[in-house]
Amino acid sequence: MNEGVEWAMHSCVNLSWAAGEAVTAKRLAAFYNLPTAYLNKQLQALTRAGILTSVSGPKGGFQLARDPRNISLLDIVVAIDGPDDAFRCTEILKEGPGADARADYTKICVISQAMRGAELTYRRELASRSIADIADEVVRRTPAAPDDTRNRFANLKS
Amino acid sequence: MNEGVEWAMHSCVNLSWAAGEAVTAKRLAAFYNLPTAYLNKQLQALTRAGILTSVSGPKGGFQLARDPRNISLLDIVVAIDGPDDAFRCTEILKEGPGADARADYTKICVISQAMRGAELTYRRELASRSIADIADEVVRRTPAAPDDTRNRFANLKS
DNA sequence: GTATTCAGGACATTTAGTATCCAGGTTATG
DNA sequence: CATAACCTGGATACTAAATGTCCTGAATAC
Ligand code: SF4
Ligand code: SF4
Numbered sequence: 001m002n003e004g005v006e007w008a009m010h011s012c013v014n015l016s017w018a019a020g021e022a023v024t025a026k027r028l029a030a031f032y033n034l035p036t037a038y039l040n041k042q043l044q045a046l047t048r049a050g051i052l053t054s055v056s057g058p059k060g061g062f063q064l065a066r067d068p069r070n071i072s073l074l075d076i077v078v079a080i081d082g083p084d085d086a087f088r089c090t091e092i093l094k095e096g097p098g099a100d101a102r103a104d105y106t107k108i109c110v111i112s113q114a115m116r117g118a119e120l121t122y123r124r125e126l127a128s129r130s131i132a133d134i135a136d137e138v139v140r141r142t143p144a145a146p147d148d149t150r151n152r153f154a155n156l157k158s
Numbered sequence: 159m160n161e162g163v164e165w166a167m168h169s170c171v172n173l174s175w176a177a178g179e180a181v182t183a184k185r186l187a188a189f190y191n192l193p194t195a196y197l198n199k200q201l202q203a204l205t206r207a208g209i210l211t212s213v214s215g216p217k218g219g220f221q222l223a224r225d226p227r228n229i230s231l232l233d234i235v236v237a238i239d240g241p242d243d244a245f246r247c248t249e250i251l252k253e254g255p256g257a258d259a260r261a262d263y264t265k266i267c268v269i270s271q272a273m274r275g276a277e278l279t280y281r282r283e284l285a286s287r288s289i290a291d292i293a294d295e296v297v298r299r300t301p302a303a304p305d306d307t308r309n310r311f312a313n314l315k316s
Numbered sequence: 317g318t319a320t321t322c323a324g325g326a327c328a329t330t331t332a333g334t335a336t337c338c339a340g341g342t343t344a345t346g
Numbered sequence: 347c348a349t350a351a352c353c354t355g356g357a358t359a360c361t362a363a364a365t366g367t368c369c370t371g372a373a374t375a376c
Contacts, residue, residue: 160364160365161364161365162364162365193365193366193367195366195367195368196365196366196367199366213373213374214372214373214374215372215373215374215375215376216374216375216376217374217375217376218373218374218375
């Protein structure tokens with residue numbers, strides 16, 4: 001899995017505490033000392049996926065495109081890592097006995113079905129957790145987190 | 159995910175129908191027209207993991223090391239792909255505010271916990287399905303599969 | 317002894333992930 | 347309008363991992 005997934009999740013949580021103001025890629029990167037240009041690419045992907053909105057120019061930056069309660073962890077994974085399953089069925093049965101070139105083995109093969117089933121439970125789990133859930137739990141553990149985050153963004157203005 | 163996982167699962171199912179006789183890597187590869195030397199590496203990994211047993215020399219080859227009912231899909235995934243989770247927590251919080259260098263963020267971080275939780279359901283699902291389950295389901299759909307497989311192994315002797 | 321086969325290290329090749337840079341377009345501000 | 351800040355996206359480079367091949371050595375049946 002892409003490392004950008006982790007960055008994106010953190011950035012979305014932080015952005016949920018910076019509601020109302022746009023945060024630049026530079027500051028989001030400085031927050032965790034990440035390579036700015038590369039993080040920017042991930043933010044672009046989130047924007048294309050409709051998770052963030054971006055504004056150019058001075059006072060520009062990124063914001064959450066919708067209520068963090070409606071942004072699931074799966075949304076982020078799909079936006080950054082793509083929609084492909086981890087298990088790639090290369091349909092090797094087509095080289096096997098009794099092969100039918102017209103059949104879609106990704107659908108009918110028992111192994112493929114079992115692997116897809118497992119990935120489905122994984123995705124369901126990720127889809128059931130939102131950025132707001134994460135943020136709330138962080139606040140429950142360390143109530144100062146939102147303020148700390150906002151302050152850090154302000155101080156990273158340089 | 160490693161392509162070898164798919165090969166390994168097919169090979170284990172096929173081996174479950176060839177109980178009693180050792181099958182060489184060459185024939186297992188020829189079955190699906192796979193690169194012999196590379197498949198052999200995956201079979202070696204399965205052997206190291208205790209899923210297969212191997213015998214050198216003429217009449218040598220691979221066999222299942224135990225009842226296919228006790229070989230789960232997870233066993234194979236772990237043997238080929240390694241035990242690492244897909245989500246890599248690189249503990250970027252250590253660069254963040256209020257960081258504690260001694261803390262293990264993979265354990266205490268909310269995001270990391272959520273991702274690990276999702277992967278856990280995935281693994282549980284894979285652990286609950288055995289090679290025997292797969293083989294049985296294949297037989298239910300195409301009862302001739304075991305005989306076909308044994309015949310194919312015999313004819314691939316060349 | 318010889319042929320067959322697995323074990324495993326040493327490559328070579330290909331692909332994907334990571335990272336940087338720049339040229340072009342957008343917008344706030346004075 | 348001019349400027350500076352900022353995002354967009356393509357081009358490019360670097361790195362790591364997956365994929366694939368080859369060869370030597372050890373085990374074993376005959
Ligand atoms: S049997 Fe299933 S997993 Fe294997 S190649 Fe066919 S479709 Fe893919
Ligand atoms: S917050 Fe969690 S996922 Fe993010 S770096 Fe820290 S431990 Fe890893």
